Amino acid sequence: FSTPACGGGPSVMEDLLARVVAPLPTYETRDKAPPPPELNSLEFMNFYKSLEKEDKLNLLSKLSQDFGVDHKGASELAVKLLDTQLRDLATILQVEDRLRYSLVPRYRQLLSHISRVEGGVKFLVDLRSDLLEIISSKVCDTAQLRDLNGTLRSLLSEWFSVGLLKLERITWESPCDILQKISQYEAVHPVRNWTDLKRRVGPYRRCYAFTHAAMPGEPLVVLHVALTEEISNNIQGIVREFATLDAEEDANKINAAVFYSISSTQAGLQGVELGNYLIKRVVRELQSEFPHMSQFSSLSPIPGFASWLQGLLSQWRKEGRGLELLSEQEWRTLEEATDCTPGTGAIDALRKLIGTNEWTRSERLSLLLEPVLMRLCAWYLYGEKRRGYALNPVANFHLQNGAVMWRLNWNADTSPRGVANSCGIMVNYRYFLNETSQNSALYLQNKLCM
Template identity: 35%
Template sequence: MSILAELLSTVFERRQQTGQSAPSDGRPLQELADALVGSAGETSGLALAEEILTRFETEDDDGKVAFFRHLATAMNITPEDVRATLSNYEKDPSKTSYRAFMAAAEPKRQELIRRLNRLPNATGMLVRMRADLLRLGRGEPKLEALDMDFRHLFLSWFNRGFLVLRPINWESPAHILEKIIAYEAVHAIDSWDDLRRRLEPSDRRCFAFFHPSMPDEPLIFVEVALTNGVPGSVQMLLSEGRSAIPISDADTATFYSISNCQAGLASISFGNSLIKQVASDLATEVPSLATFVTLSPIPGLTGWLKSEGIAWEETDAEKLRGYAADYLINAKRSGGQPLDPVARFHLGNGAIVHRVHADADTSDKGRAQSAGTMVNYLYDLGKIAQNHERFATTQEVVASAEVKSLAATARSVPA
């Protein structure tokens, strides 16, 4: 931890040192980008990078789109050069011919993004830039292709080896706690008292991944309840009048909320690593824990029920459990994967569908998206890798006997 603290302190000091800016360069952003790619000097390059990043954040949407379109066209690959260098490499494979092919196959905009990232504090600004690109470039093929370059670089920069797992508790800095409130995407945190109930009791935990270049910005966080038995109601977990249980009585770790924090890191997956790391750490910290489950929403359920002609508002709890089980096991996308996005995430991580609960989330959001039902995905630490491989290979939804029976019953009974 001392090495980590020193690293984060160094990053913070570098960020503070960027407060003095050079005089503004009046050239358009597109010209500045071209100049940065062609720059040979480190000092001039840093000045250009700071100018580009600072001015980009003040641009309106039209200005941002114009900048993105410049990167997508003027800094794209030249297909003729790629074909020619590949042909040369095929004829005479060598270090020289391969280097020429790599240079032709990599668009200049990747080098631009790398040079922008040399500036202290630039990584977070580039993440925000990609968030704008995802928002503004949807449906425009050239801009969607440009995003592949951002994603390619981010996959390396945000590799698991660079991420730092930190516990979040009631004693964490206020600015971090404010961001936990703001970024909570599953069960809204209504007040500081609500946050306190999730962080302060001895049977509650919260963990987040951070990146050394963004030490004040959580990338993803998970909220955990240490419980006796597998819970079937999120309102019970978050109840104001709840009494904490002794840690020695806890036999189950329940992951009840996982929130991605950065829109600019969409499709850069951290959840898999987060759950496995937290489960491993908790197993060491609390030896009595024998079961690791989620209590997850089923966000596509009501839409699917409507598409099947099922009036879920008139359906009793037991039938809803059956329909939910049927949906989780049998409703598939065209490619064969589960229709439900949360199911795809957890099954892809090596979990199984363990138990389905009716009246598990009675909030307006829970009723609207899941008809109030929720599901436990079970993470068997000894079988995660096996389950992951099985799902990746066959896309079969692995479920408990109870869930399979529910699904079969729902299929045999007319709606």
């Protein structure tokens, strides 16, 4: 119902923006200026929320175009800065400060004021989520929208600074609305029902979340941990095999903490580092609960491996390569099993085989494929880079955090999804706490992972 009446109309929108986006105070009065009336922020928020998707795009475009940096002012100060280069330091510093202030977009002030209103921070997180969708959909990717996004991101980074976050342990005694959200947000290994959920917060499990004072009742990033005797090599034992719900934990049986799922819940907080901090906070928490625990590791999926593999095989086929993947004996086995002709046909057969999950039901095929898939997967994780970083996003996340790739696990996720995504392979990234800083620095500088 995007009629002009409801607010989408250009003149209504322009009027509103002109009214609520106050001009920046002059440099001289910047510390004295009173905040604009709270009503301005509320009016903007209500107007925006009432808009249809398309009109939101229009509004954000207009905001970013007409209420950004005063380019003329900035360039004048740039001239001035150059003129003062030979002057004393105090003068230079002052011009720099003026220049810095001139580079503040006018809308930054609106965003800042909105954050002060009840529900304002959550509003901005959601607005940025819309903005990211617009930018990534390339419907209307302008330089100005990216600038708006950058401004928002840096504001959110300050507000969601770790010092302002609260670690909460989620249990079956936590409020139901929180648990329902935990269930909905779980993207890695979907929660099937409330019994399943109860198990994930029950004995031998821990579930932690960061929350923020400005968004009460809203877990921002959620980490699921299994407490095990040794580092798990498959996910079935964690999320599918039913342990009794009422078992009491025996601390003597707990030697390892396995992070088997980490989910960010707010699209609008993309690029604001939370997961890394959560993992490290949780490690400290667990160390104080279990002083003798020394093994901390993820059990991570490898999204994209299967489709990367299909691409590779397809290219090899074109290039007539790939026969060295298997021994002659193995090719023959494959030919028999798939009823195909040798040579190019066999590569095709291999592709087709991997494309389904039927091979998982044949022990012979499974044994045949294990060494080759494990080898290729190791290469995918170690060797495939994008701009120097690991191509696989999960690998990149953990390596940036300073974890090390520790073990590939065959038959680790036998769910249809697991087989389709990564031929059932999962990987452990291990956290040696006193080495993560160094690992992380090395990874980012040398773009090498250990």
